[in-house]
Amino acid sequence: MPEWIFFICIMETIIGVYIIRKAFKKRKELEKMVEELLENVRRRNQEIQKEQRRNAELMLSLENAENVHDFVNKMGFIQTYCHQRYLKIYQKKLVYHGIMQVIYAVFYEDDYIYEMEYLKEKSEKFDINTDVRGFKLNCRMFIDGKDLDPSLNGYIVKENNSIKIEELNMHEHEGKGAGSFYLECLSKELLRYPKIQFIYGELSPVDFRKKEKLLHFYRKNGFETIIPMTEKKSGYVEKTIRWIDEDVLKLTNKGMTFGVEIEFQLRNGHSPIEIAQEMYKLELSDCEEVRTYDTITDIHGWKIIKERTCDYEIISPVLTDTKKRWEKINLICCILTKYGAYTDYNCAFQVHIGTKNLLTEGKQWTLLMDVYRQFEPITCVLSQGEFDNISKRRLECFAITMAMADKLWCKDWSIERCREEIEKGDLSLISHFYRTRKIGMNWNCMSEEGKTIEFRTFNGTVDFFQIQSYLMYICNLVDKIALMNKSNVVIEEILHQKKITEEYIDAVINYLTDDNYIGDRLKANIKRNANLDEFTWDMLNGQGKVYVD
Incomplete structure (x- = not known):
């Protein structure tokens, strides 16, 4: 083969390799550009989703807040028998499956039990410490813009050392943390009443199918005494919020200061x-x-x-x-x-x-x-x-x-x-x-x-x-x-x-x-x-x- 033909073949090969490498490099650059573009699109979508969640949370928060204020205004907390009615609002953000909920709990005293002497005299000089024997501590919760009445608490009576939770129902919000939030707030509220030492409640046979779920809920929330219900017999739960007694710490050195x-x-x-x-x-x-x-x-x-x-x-x-x-x-x-x-x-x-x-x-x-x-x-x-x-x-x-x-x-x-x-x-x-x-x-x-x-x-x-x-x-x-x-x-x-x-x-x-x-x-x-x-x-x-x- 003449040398010039061999030279042309070599040059064609070199040029071909160069073109292929350049095309391959260009392809890599294009792939990188596409990846960067897709990453930018993903980031933008994430930002949009975050913004949507923030807006949703804001709307939810505002909706709940408005409902709370509407409820408080409708209650008309004015003086009754010369004393102020009590009201306290708690707020917490709970995340469930990546979605944030703003939950409000409104506690208020209502339905007073008056002493017989006061009912006879109807004195204008009302004293809540002497003229009221007991009252109910009620709670309303606002979740996703809905007004819930989660519990029917028993009466707080001054002579008693406990309060009974008659019922605890979070409706469709069960399992999202709202029940634990309610019990947390209730425990804090009961600190205002020096004699209350225990919260207790009954487990109804009607809820036997939910037995394990209920027992887990009460254990998680610090109830020490838990007697499960059966299909025919009620169970019992009890939580100590104050243990006031001799030898609470169970120390060997009793004189410890x-x-x-x-x-x-x-x-x-x-x-x-x-x-x-x-x-x-x-x-x-x-x-x-x-x-x-x-x-x-x-x-x-x-x-x-x-x-x-x-x-x-x-x-x-x-x-x-x-x-x-x-x-x-x-x-x-x-x-x-x-x-x-x-x-x-x-x-x-x-x-x-x-x-x-x-x-x-x-x-x-x-x-x-x-x-x-x-x-x-x-x-x-x-x-x-x-x-x-x-x-x-x-x-x-x-x-x-x-x-x-x-x-x-x-x-x-x-x-x-x-x-x-x-x-x-x-x-x-x-x-x-x-x-x-x-x-x-x-x-x-x-x-x-x-x-x-x-x-x-x-x-x-x-x-x-x-x-x-x-x-x-x-x-x-x-x-x-x-x-x-x-x-x-x-x-x-x-x-x-x-x-x-x-x-x-x-x-x-x-x-x-x-x-x-x-x-x-x-x-x-x-x-x-x-x-x-x-x-x-x-x-x-x-x-x-x-x-x-």
Whole structure:
């Protein structure tokens, strides 16, 4: 073959390959352009759907709000027999299958039962505390623009310690979270009535086909006593909202002392002076004033002070596990609820436990450090209380984790050396073991006259039931440390997996208590809030930043 023909063939091949590669590249570019176009279309559709959902939620919220206001206006809440009728509105967003619902619950007192003496005299000087023997606490709920009457509550009678739920019906909204929201709000409402300790109800044989579903609902919502119904016999459910008795905590060390600090907000027109005066009137305090922290040494009993991180704080006197002390805590919660006190992520609930006759050996203190570290994820779960997470600000600034506290170590001696000296009996090292008091478990208070340990992680609450749950957990923890009970929990695995397992929960509960009621109550609280956010897990693993002095 002549060379020139061979050259032409080579050139044609090269040109062909070049054209094919260029065409292939062009195709790739076109495919990429199509993918980008489709992705833009998908994003736009998602934005449109989000906008539609936002508009739908807004319309739903407005529709519900209008219905609530219409209902309230129609009720005509005017003075009746010289007293104001009570009304309280709750609102919550619930997500069901990706769709958000704005739910309103309106509670109001109605249908009063008057004392016979009042009916005879019809005095104009009406006093709700003396002239009313009982009344109904009703509720109307507004979901998807519809007005529901979910429950027929029994009468609240002053002499009684319980209220009966006659019926609970969410109609077509059953299973969407509305029933749990109703019971949550009802429990909060009942905090205004000091004598109410239980909610109970009957399970009708008519609902036998829904038995498992009903039992799951009541278990999920904290009902401790559940007797299932049969096809011919009614069942029974009961939930404790206040347990006021002797030996509630079931401690081995019956003389354990503790104190609480309740932080709260008050921005509804009421004055803290009203709370101080009510405390004085009920002989909970000998002071009618609101003070600052450095001016309360002359006050006996409960104290209310101005706080820096929130509006106000109530500080208890020394408390013990007796019926009389639980009654006092209950009264404080009722007063706070009465004047509209509430908590948010700026508020904390702090517990001090006296150590003078409890933790007297160095080995008890090092054991406390080990066990608290092992249980710290559970402490964080319980500390969420009524909220979805622990306050991030608290974990960064006011109640840092043990792992983050280790990173602040700056003494000449190592942590291990200090632990060894404490175990040998040098208890003077305890109060300044860490350089800051702003740790979830604060030992700095040991340098003060009261000789206490302070636990600072808990979210704020004015709910008696939640306060009691906090104390059941932390007091039993210290109680078992005093007995030198050791724990075999392998915390490294939990922290690595970032998961609260069933086995871990059981190990913690079995360590704390052998009392069935306390164990079940704490376990229900843990399972309800068992998911910690990534931020909290990072802090537990010593990853993050803290801002402490």
